[in-house]
Amino acid sequence: MTSEAATNGELSRPGLRGREAELERLRALVRSVRDGDGGAIALLLGEPGIGKTVLLEETVSLARAHGFVVSQGRAEELHELAPLASLASGLLHGDPPLLAAKDFAHLAGHHDQRIWLVERLAQLIEERSAGTPTLIAIDDVQWTDPLSRFALNVMPARLLTSPVLWLLAGRENPDLRGDGPRTTTVPLRPLSGEALAELAHDALGGDIPEKVTELLDGSGGNPFLAAELLTGIAASGADGPEPPERLVLGVRGRLAALRPGTIDFLRIGSVLGRAFALADAAALCGRPASGLIGELEEAIAAGLLHDDGERLVFRHDLLRQAVYADLAPSARRALHREAASRLVAAGRTSVDAVPHLLKSAQPGDHEAVRLLGRAATDVRAVMPDLAADLAVRALQLVPPHDPTAFGVGEQAITALTRAGRYTRAREVGDALLARQPPLDVFARLQSVLGDTLWHLDDIHELTRRSTAALAVVTDPVISARLTARRALAQSRGRDLQEARGTGARALAEAKRAGDREARVVALWGLGEIALNAGECAAAVDHHTALSAFDAAFLPEEVVARVHLDDFDSARRLLRTAGDEPLRPAMLMWAQAGLNLGLGRLDDAEADLVTAERLEADIGVPGNLVNIRVHRGRLAVLRGDREAAEEHVDVVRAAVADRPNPGNHAAHQYAEAVLADADGDHTAAAERIRSAQRDNPFVRWRLLRTQFVEAVKIALRAGDRSLAEDLTAQAAAHASRNPSVPTAQGIAVHTAALVNADHGLLARSVRILLTGPRPLHLAAASADLGRALLTTGDAAAIPALTRAYEAYTRAGAGFEADRVRADLDRATARAGRRAAARPRPSEGWDALTASERKVARLIAAGHTNRSAAAALVVSPHTVNTHLASIFRKLSVNSRVHLTRFVLAEGEAETDADGPSGAANTAPMDNS
Structure with missing residues (x-):
């Protein structure tokens, strides 16, 4: 047909x-x-x-x-x-x-x-x-x-x-x-009796005897078993065993009619898999491929194999399983073990041999341990879960008192940690340590476990273990790694001065030992220490050195430069990432920070969504709490209380799963913003205090730019002590960063709020005008305008106008509407100019400026990649924008999108929109 x-x-x-x-x-x-x-x-x-x-x-x-x-x-x-x-x-x-x-x-x-x-x-x-x-x-x-x-x-x-x-x-x-x-x-469910009857009629023709119908019922509605059964009936009648036993016995019967060499050939083939190479089967048979031509032809003639031109294939996997099941378990195991050895001897990779080893290796098989370990190393970067399974299996094959267990176990700990199975990695490490290894092995295992404990957020245990191991270590490489891990742990502690000393010592040891891992961790630790101390210039120095040494840490340098208000350098760094970024999710997080700072809220939201999706793809949601806290804050700025609550719900669940101090602080701040928006200022202030429970507010980098909002929450709650404490922290942060306009402007702004000083508000506006963050300038200008409004000063109008325009360009509709109301009062012309119209949720007007650009490019025939190149962004970003465009326009394909754009007839190509600067400059590349 x-x-x-x-x-x-x-x-x-x-x-x-x-x-x-x-x-x-x-x-x-x-x-x-x-x-x-x-x-x-x-x-x-x-x-x-x-x-x-x-x-x-x-x-x-x-x-x-x-x-x-x-x-x-x-x-x-x-x-x-x-x-x-x-x-x-x-x-x-x-x-x-x-x-x-x-x-x-x-x-x-x-x-x-x-x-x-x-x-x-x-x-x-x-x-x-x-x-x-x-x-x-x-x-x-x-x-x-x-x-x-x-x-x-x-x-x-x-x-x-x-x-x-x-x-x-x-x-x-x-x-x-x-x-x-x-x-x-x-x-696919079992076939109905009617369908089975049609199959029988196709195979046998005429009326179907009742005996055949009964036999077909025994097939369980499985078409292949039914077809095999009908083939047997057509050849030998309806008498015989019930399926599926008939299949196994039928295959056994076919084998019995074959020559012994062909039977051996088929059994060996079943061990190699449904599809196998003749050369592999010949090697396992111990014969040249040319010597198996007769057996191959007989197997094909019996309907068991066919040749697809490259490999030999069992006609159906059930046939292979039937041949395989006819082998005794001990014979299967022996054949799999021999297959592994012969594949390795023939020059095949460990990956080819490992499936056979997993079915055959016994404890004490050192060759299997070696091959499993090699395979784990080969696949660790791309298939971390599989690498962990292989490494653990290798460890299981090592006899309990065999000294090689420690080296094999070290590999298992590393593989488990990279796969995100931290608890299991710690269990393996502790079991090995319980065997009381030699001191140098003890130190090495503790060094490897340091990464595990960091990911488990068990900073106290990381510090304790690294200190104990340093007391007995003799290997300078392991000593450098342990010192670097200790510095990283101390970055979370209160004594950052001691942490700096440990980090400097670790870096010096790493350089002397010439060890890459120790140097990377030392630089990373020094950068973390500097950021946590609020020393932005030092953080940039350390992270610049780190990313120059290891390009995978480029996102950390971007983040550090954003804290320094060095947005131009951050943007250039993002563009150097190219088409093959090593950590795209972290890079999107860094880009989101830049776009947030620039007041491009729509683009920042797309970056955050993309970063979360990329983390979910690989199953490592490391930044989920921070991502959702930012998204909740964006929702508040837009007046979307429901969306903000949804984001905080995710934060609550994530913090319950991973309760470290940084996540706690971010979570409490998010709860404070929600409570304050609901008018519960006392509860909001208490949340701010809770965020400081483990360390001062300024320690949490996510919150460092939120001092003004936190002070306002405290003042609305009547908690002057908290407001003064936060103001003092902002001032201390500014003193450590004299070249950072945002830090200086925030410090003056918070002092102005606490002291109700109009002059300080004006000064904060002047400082923030020299910086790159429009939302901070808008907040200071709005507060200045409102303060001047109460005194009847006409200077309130330009201040409020500046704030209104900045919020509108950023897409912060809720804040823009609040300022608009004040501006209307200031001009005494309420109603002359309407408040900013909120963006609809559906249709062309619902698209952000960046989304409109993407929509037009795709409608013009661009692929995601070419659209990304035209906009100087990542294809990941284009993909995120497209998902949003399709949802807002209710379209399902590029064809439908093209029709929509053409029907819309939009003529402008770069009109101003809610994303402000994003309309006149390329979006930043990730």
Whole structure:
């Protein structure tokens, strides 16, 4: 039957009996993507033999008939350690291939940068599908390697605006996200009795004997078992055992008719996997490949194998499992162990051998320990969870009293920590320490555990352990690392002077020892100490040295420069990150800080959303509390009380999960802002006091620019003591940073509030006019204007006008409306000028200035990457803007967006909008 017939609703082969409803759902998806409704995901889920592959193949035929470019692949059970192997099978095999092999090879060379790799893959697919709908089909996704699984969880959502249909078939719970937008889950249930009868009629013709119907009932509605059963009945009648035993016995019967060499060949093949290379099977058989031609031909003739041109493949995985199940467990284990050894001897990587080792290695197998450790190291950067599993398994194979356990255990601790499994890493370390290792080993283990304890926020224990280890260490490298860890821990303590001394000593030791890790941690610790002390210039010096030594720490330098009010340098640094940033989530966080400082609230919100999404993608929400505190503050500035509450709810949950002092302070400040907005000023002031419980308010860098608001909360609550305390802290911070206009202006502003001094308010405005932060200038100008308004001074009008315009440009509608009311009173012309109209939540007018730019570029035919280049931003930022644009405009694809933009007929290209400066200057690159 032709593909055209299939598109008209006819079944192209009997294997689709009983799947009419499922096929219609998939046909509708194909048409939807073809017609420009955006990307979509289809998950075909069910047990082995239930018909997933047949339905996938039929959908591929439908897509081709509708003009799709099709890429089709399959994941393999024993290849799940090879980074990107599963995805490569789907992207490199097509006619023509969706991606060129050289492009994919370049990407694979960067597989240690997961976020960048997935973004670049998405860009290539987006460009390839720009004018043609695309289908990417991957079978057996339950066996995808972790990097491919990560990409499959992230990329479909990233490409929802493009005409890309993802068709993923696998068993139940394949560890893929199936709850996203435009996701269709198609569970394949057992076939009905009617469908089984149709299958029987297709195979046997005529009326179906009752005995056959009874046997088919025993198949459990599994199409493959039913088809095998019908094949057997057609060949030998209806007598025999019930399925699925019939399948195993049937395969055993087929094997019995084969020559012994062929049986051995098939059994060895079943150990190697559903698909295997003839050369690997020959090596395991101990024979040349040319000596297995007869066995291969016999296996193909028996209907057990077929040759796809590159590898030999069992006709169905259930057939392979039946052959595999016929091996005694001890024989399987021995064959897997021999396969691992032969693969290594043949020059294959440890990744190829490890799946066999996991099925065969026994305690005391030192070669297995070595290979597992090597594989863990090879995949640690890109697949940290898998690396942790491999490293732990290697440790389990080391006998309890074997001295090599400490080195293997050190690797396990490192791998577990990098995978974010901190509690388990600590347990492994403590178990090793309980064996009372030699003192030099004790110190080394404590050094490795230092990173674990830092991530667990157990600063007291980190300090105690590093101090104890330093008392016995003799290795200068380990001594430098321990000293650096101790300095980092002391950055959280009260005595920052002592911390500075420890950090300087650590850096000197690191340089003498020539150890990179110690030097990085020492510089990082010194930078943290300086920032926590409010010494912005020193923080910039340390973080500049750190990022020059290790480019991964460029975001920390950006953050330090923002604290110094050096926004020009921060912007230049962000632009140097290029297309391959090492820590994109942290870089987006740094860019958000810059945009917040510049008063570009819409762009800052997009940065924060992007940073949170990128952290969620890799499962490491390190900045979640700070991100949501900022987003809550933005919501308050816009007058969106409901959104602010939602953000604080997230903060509450995150702090409960990770209760460190910094998170506590940020959380209490967020609660204070909400309580103050609700008029509960006493509760708000108490929250501010709580934020200072562990350290003064100024210690928490997130809050350092919020002194003015905190002082106002204290004064509204009648808590003058708290207001004076905060003012003194602001003054001390200003004295440490004489070249930072924001620090100077805030100090004068808080003093003016406490002392009700109009002259100080005017001075704070003059200082802040020399700085880069418009919102701080707006706050000071508003307070000055209101103070002058009470005395009838006409100078109130320009002060209030300056504040109103700054808030309006920033998109802080709530604050702008408050100032507008004061300005109307000042001019005695209330009602002559309307208050700023709040931005609607839907439609073209709901878009921010940056979103309008992105919408126009995409409507003009740009890809995310080319739009990002035109706007000097990250593709991640464009993706975030697009998600918001689609939501506000209620469109599903680029096609729909283009129609909307054209219909809107907007003529301006750079009009002023709520993002202010973002309308006249490029958005900052991440």
